Amino acid sequence: MNANETEALPCARGCGLFGTRQNNNLCSLCYKESVLQQAAKVRLEPKTETETERSPVCPQATTTSPVAAKEPVGVKRRCETCQRKVGVLGFKCRCGHMFCGSHRYPEEHSCAFDHKQSGRLSLAKQLPLIRTDKLQRL
Template sequence: MVNETEALPCEGGCGLYGTRVNNNLCSLCYKKSVLQHSPALRFEPETEQSQCCPPTNSPAVEEEPVKKRRCGICKRKVGMLGFKCRCGHMFCGSHRYPEEHSCPFDYKQSGRLALATQLPLIRADKLQRF
Protein backbone atom coordinates (compact mmCIF):
# COMPACT_ATOMS: atom_id res chain seq x y z
CA MET A 1 0.00 0.00 0.00
CA VAL A 2 1.31 3.44 -0.96
CA ASN A 3 1.38 6.16 1.67
CA GLU A 4 -0.92 9.11 0.83
CA THR A 5 1.55 11.65 2.21
CA GLU A 6 4.51 10.30 0.23
CA ALA A 7 6.42 13.13 -1.45
CA LEU A 8 6.35 12.99 -5.25
CA PRO A 9 7.63 15.55 -7.75
CA CYS A 10 4.98 18.20 -8.43
CA GLU A 11 3.02 17.73 -11.67
CA GLY A 12 2.85 21.50 -12.03
CA GLY A 13 6.50 21.51 -13.01
CA CYS A 14 7.62 23.97 -10.35
CA GLY A 15 10.34 21.70 -8.95
CA LEU A 16 8.78 21.24 -5.52
CA TYR A 17 7.24 18.06 -4.14
CA GLY A 18 3.55 17.25 -4.00
CA THR A 19 1.36 14.60 -2.37
CA ARG A 20 -1.33 12.25 -3.64
CA VAL A 21 -3.88 14.04 -1.45
CA ASN A 22 -3.27 17.22 -3.49
CA ASN A 23 -3.38 15.38 -6.87
CA ASN A 24 0.43 15.16 -6.98
CA LEU A 25 0.71 18.96 -6.75
CA CYS A 26 2.67 21.05 -4.29
CA SER A 27 0.76 23.40 -2.01
CA LEU A 28 1.32 26.43 -4.27
CA CYS A 29 0.20 24.72 -7.48
CA TYR A 30 -2.73 23.09 -5.69
CA LYS A 31 -3.93 26.47 -4.42
CA LYS A 32 -3.71 27.92 -7.94
CA SER A 33 -5.67 25.02 -9.43
CA VAL A 34 -8.39 25.23 -6.79
CA LEU A 35 -8.81 28.98 -7.36
CA GLN A 36 -9.00 28.47 -11.14
CA HIS A 37 -11.67 25.77 -10.93
CA SER A 38 -13.89 27.32 -8.26
CA PRO A 39 -14.34 31.09 -8.52
CA ALA A 40 -16.55 31.07 -5.40
CA LEU A 41 -13.43 30.72 -3.25
CA ARG A 42 -11.89 33.92 -4.58
CA PHE A 43 -12.03 36.92 -2.31
CA GLU A 44 -13.65 39.94 -3.89
CA PRO A 45 -14.48 42.89 -1.64
CA GLU A 46 -18.02 44.20 -1.82
CA THR A 47 -18.42 47.59 -3.45
CA GLU A 48 -21.85 48.38 -2.04
CA GLN A 49 -22.31 48.97 1.65
CA SER A 50 -25.08 47.34 3.56
CA GLN A 51 -28.35 49.29 3.77
CA CYS A 52 -29.06 48.25 7.36
CA CYS A 53 -25.93 49.76 8.89
CA PRO A 54 -24.92 53.35 8.15
CA PRO A 55 -21.23 53.92 7.50
CA THR A 56 -19.28 55.11 10.48
CA ASN A 57 -16.79 57.88 10.00
CA SER A 58 -14.26 57.29 12.73
CA PRO A 59 -11.44 59.80 13.00
CA ALA A 60 -8.07 58.56 11.88
CA VAL A 61 -6.07 57.29 14.80
CA GLU A 62 -2.68 58.95 14.83
CA GLU A 63 0.05 56.96 16.45
CA GLU A 64 2.29 58.97 18.69
CA PRO A 65 5.97 58.47 17.96
CA VAL A 66 7.81 56.57 20.64
CA LYS A 67 10.03 58.97 22.55
CA LYS A 68 13.43 57.46 23.20
CA ARG A 69 14.69 57.83 26.72
CA ARG A 70 17.98 59.72 26.64
CA CYS A 71 20.18 61.48 29.16
CA GLY A 72 19.50 65.22 29.37
CA ILE A 73 23.23 66.06 29.36
CA CYS A 74 25.12 63.58 27.18
CA LYS A 75 22.12 62.34 25.11
CA ARG A 76 23.10 58.72 25.78
CA LYS A 77 20.28 56.16 25.56
CA VAL A 78 19.28 55.19 29.09
CA GLY A 79 16.56 52.64 28.31
CA MET A 80 14.91 51.16 31.39
CA LEU A 81 17.72 52.21 33.74
CA GLY A 82 17.32 55.98 33.43
CA PHE A 83 17.11 58.13 36.55
CA LYS A 84 14.33 60.71 36.69
CA CYS A 85 15.35 63.79 38.64
CA ARG A 86 13.02 66.07 40.58
CA CYS A 87 13.62 68.73 37.96
CA GLY A 88 11.71 66.47 35.54
CA HIS A 89 14.53 65.33 33.25
CA MET A 90 15.95 61.85 32.64
CA PHE A 91 19.66 61.20 33.23
CA CYS A 92 22.19 58.40 32.86
CA GLY A 93 24.10 56.91 35.78
CA SER A 94 26.94 59.42 35.65
CA HIS A 95 24.68 62.52 35.47
CA ARG A 96 21.99 61.43 37.93
CA TYR A 97 23.27 63.53 40.84
CA PRO A 98 22.04 67.15 41.09
CA GLU A 99 25.60 68.50 41.17
CA GLU A 100 26.45 66.74 37.89
CA HIS A 101 23.65 68.28 35.83
CA SER A 102 23.24 71.68 37.54
CA CYS A 103 19.77 70.87 38.79
CA PRO A 104 17.52 73.95 39.17
CA PHE A 105 15.35 72.20 41.79
CA ASP A 106 15.61 73.79 45.26
CA TYR A 107 16.22 70.82 47.55
CA LYS A 108 16.72 73.02 50.64
CA GLN A 109 13.30 74.68 50.32
CA SER A 110 11.68 71.33 49.55
CA GLY A 111 13.17 69.87 52.74
CA ARG A 112 11.96 72.81 54.82
CA LEU A 113 8.42 72.45 53.51
CA ALA A 114 8.43 68.70 54.17
CA LEU A 115 9.57 69.22 57.76
CA ALA A 116 7.03 71.96 58.34
CA THR A 117 4.15 69.77 57.20
CA GLN A 118 5.29 66.56 58.91
CA LEU A 119 6.35 67.90 62.32
CA PRO A 120 3.70 69.36 64.60
CA LEU A 121 4.21 72.81 66.08
CA ILE A 122 4.83 72.52 69.81
CA ARG A 123 4.12 75.51 72.05
CA ALA A 124 4.22 75.67 75.78
CA ASP A 125 1.20 76.94 77.67
CA LYS A 126 1.42 80.51 78.86
CA LEU A 127 2.22 80.96 82.50
CA GLN A 128 -0.14 83.17 84.40
CA ARG A 129 1.40 85.81 86.62
CA PHE A 130 0.04 86.31 90.13
Protein backbone atom coordinates (compact mmCIF):
# COMPACT_ATOMS: atom_id res chain seq x y z
CA MET A 1 0.00 0.00 0.00
CA ASN A 2 1.11 3.48 -0.76
CA ALA A 3 0.94 6.37 1.64
CA ASN A 4 -1.62 7.99 -0.72
CA GLU A 5 -4.07 5.08 -0.29
CA THR A 6 -4.12 5.27 3.51
CA GLU A 7 -4.11 9.05 3.72
CA ALA A 8 -7.02 10.31 5.84
CA LEU A 9 -9.22 12.79 3.97
CA PRO A 10 -12.49 14.38 5.08
CA CYS A 11 -15.53 12.34 4.05
CA ALA A 12 -16.91 13.34 0.64
CA ARG A 13 -20.47 13.50 2.02
CA GLY A 14 -19.42 16.01 4.64
CA CYS A 15 -20.37 14.02 7.71
CA GLY A 16 -17.28 15.13 9.66
CA LEU A 17 -15.46 11.79 9.74
CA PHE A 18 -12.39 10.85 7.72
CA GLY A 19 -12.40 8.68 4.63
CA THR A 20 -9.78 6.93 2.50
CA ARG A 21 -9.13 6.74 -1.21
CA GLN A 22 -9.99 3.03 -1.16
CA ASN A 23 -13.51 3.94 -0.07
CA ASN A 24 -13.95 6.70 -2.69
CA ASN A 25 -13.08 9.38 -0.12
CA LEU A 26 -15.96 8.22 2.11
CA CYS A 27 -15.89 7.23 5.77
CA SER A 28 -16.62 3.58 6.54
CA LEU A 29 -20.28 4.24 7.43
CA CYS A 30 -21.04 6.30 4.31
CA TYR A 31 -19.17 3.78 2.13
CA LYS A 32 -21.18 0.90 3.56
CA GLU A 33 -24.42 2.79 2.89
CA SER A 34 -23.40 3.53 -0.71
CA VAL A 35 -22.54 -0.14 -1.33
CA LEU A 36 -25.91 -1.21 0.06
CA GLN A 37 -27.72 1.32 -2.14
CA GLN A 38 -25.90 0.08 -5.23
CA ALA A 39 -26.75 -3.53 -4.34
CA ALA A 40 -30.42 -2.59 -3.93
CA LYS A 41 -30.43 -0.97 -7.38
CA VAL A 42 -28.90 -4.11 -8.90
CA ARG A 43 -31.55 -6.36 -7.32
CA LEU A 44 -34.31 -4.06 -8.60
CA GLU A 45 -36.16 -4.31 -5.32
CA PRO A 46 -37.74 -1.20 -3.83
CA LYS A 47 -36.03 -0.24 -0.59
CA THR A 48 -38.35 0.85 2.19
CA GLU A 49 -37.22 4.05 3.85
CA THR A 50 -40.15 4.29 6.25
CA GLU A 51 -38.29 3.29 9.38
CA THR A 52 -34.79 4.69 9.19
CA GLU A 53 -32.54 5.65 12.02
CA ARG A 54 -29.70 8.13 11.90
CA SER A 55 -26.35 6.91 13.13
CA PRO A 56 -25.08 8.90 16.12
CA VAL A 57 -21.52 8.80 14.75
CA CYS A 58 -22.26 9.69 11.14
CA PRO A 59 -25.43 11.77 10.68
CA GLN A 60 -25.43 11.21 6.91
CA ALA A 61 -25.59 7.39 7.22
CA THR A 62 -29.00 5.76 7.61
CA THR A 63 -29.76 2.20 8.59
CA THR A 64 -33.03 0.30 8.40
CA SER A 65 -34.13 -1.74 11.36
CA PRO A 66 -35.45 -5.18 10.25
CA VAL A 67 -36.95 -5.90 13.67
CA ALA A 68 -39.01 -2.70 13.71
CA ALA A 69 -40.38 -3.39 10.24
CA LYS A 70 -41.86 -6.75 11.25
CA GLU A 71 -43.68 -5.95 14.48
CA PRO A 72 -44.35 -2.85 16.51
CA VAL A 73 -42.59 -2.73 19.86
CA GLY A 74 -44.71 -3.37 22.93
CA VAL A 75 -47.32 -5.61 21.28
CA LYS A 76 -47.65 -8.87 23.18
CA ARG A 77 -48.25 -11.93 21.09
CA ARG A 78 -51.18 -13.90 22.49
CA CYS A 79 -53.30 -16.84 21.42
CA GLU A 80 -56.60 -15.71 19.87
CA THR A 81 -58.54 -18.48 21.62
CA CYS A 82 -57.18 -18.68 25.18
CA GLN A 83 -55.23 -15.36 25.37
CA ARG A 84 -52.11 -17.20 26.54
CA LYS A 85 -48.77 -15.54 25.74
CA VAL A 86 -47.17 -17.39 22.86
CA GLY A 87 -43.83 -15.59 22.65
CA VAL A 88 -41.52 -16.82 19.92
CA LEU A 89 -43.29 -20.18 19.62
CA GLY A 90 -46.58 -18.75 18.31
CA PHE A 91 -48.18 -20.42 15.30
CA LYS A 92 -49.64 -18.17 12.62
CA CYS A 93 -52.65 -19.68 10.87
CA ARG A 94 -53.76 -18.94 7.32
CA CYS A 95 -56.75 -17.12 8.74
CA GLY A 96 -54.28 -14.49 9.94
CA HIS A 97 -54.37 -15.05 13.70
CA MET A 98 -51.71 -16.23 16.17
CA PHE A 99 -52.30 -19.36 18.27
CA CYS A 100 -50.59 -21.36 21.01
CA GLY A 101 -49.47 -24.98 20.59
CA SER A 102 -52.77 -26.48 21.70
CA HIS A 103 -54.94 -24.27 19.41
CA ARG A 104 -52.70 -24.27 16.32
CA TYR A 105 -54.81 -26.77 14.35
CA PRO A 106 -57.82 -25.44 12.38
CA GLU A 107 -60.21 -27.81 14.18
CA GLU A 108 -59.17 -26.46 17.57
CA HIS A 109 -59.84 -22.79 16.90
CA SER A 110 -62.77 -23.11 14.46
CA CYS A 111 -60.82 -21.60 11.59
CA ALA A 112 -62.79 -19.63 9.01
CA PHE A 113 -60.22 -20.34 6.27
CA ASP A 114 -61.28 -23.04 3.78
CA HIS A 115 -58.26 -25.35 3.65
CA LYS A 116 -59.91 -27.89 1.32
CA GLN A 117 -60.77 -25.31 -1.31
CA SER A 118 -57.28 -23.74 -1.19
CA GLY A 119 -55.76 -27.22 -1.62
CA ARG A 120 -58.00 -27.92 -4.59
CA LEU A 121 -57.09 -24.60 -6.21
CA SER A 122 -53.36 -25.16 -5.72
CA LEU A 123 -53.62 -28.67 -7.23
CA ALA A 124 -55.60 -27.31 -10.16
CA LYS A 125 -52.82 -24.81 -10.86
CA GLN A 126 -50.06 -27.41 -10.51
CA LEU A 127 -51.79 -30.19 -12.48
CA PRO A 128 -53.65 -28.77 -15.47
CA LEU A 129 -56.19 -31.02 -17.17
CA ILE A 130 -54.84 -32.40 -20.45
CA ARG A 131 -57.28 -33.91 -22.94
CA THR A 132 -56.60 -35.18 -26.39
CA ASP A 133 -58.96 -35.04 -29.34
CA LYS A 134 -60.95 -38.18 -29.98
CA LEU A 135 -59.66 -40.37 -32.74
CA GLN A 136 -61.76 -40.86 -35.85
CA ARG A 137 -62.68 -44.50 -36.35
CA LEU A 138 -62.56 -45.83 -39.86
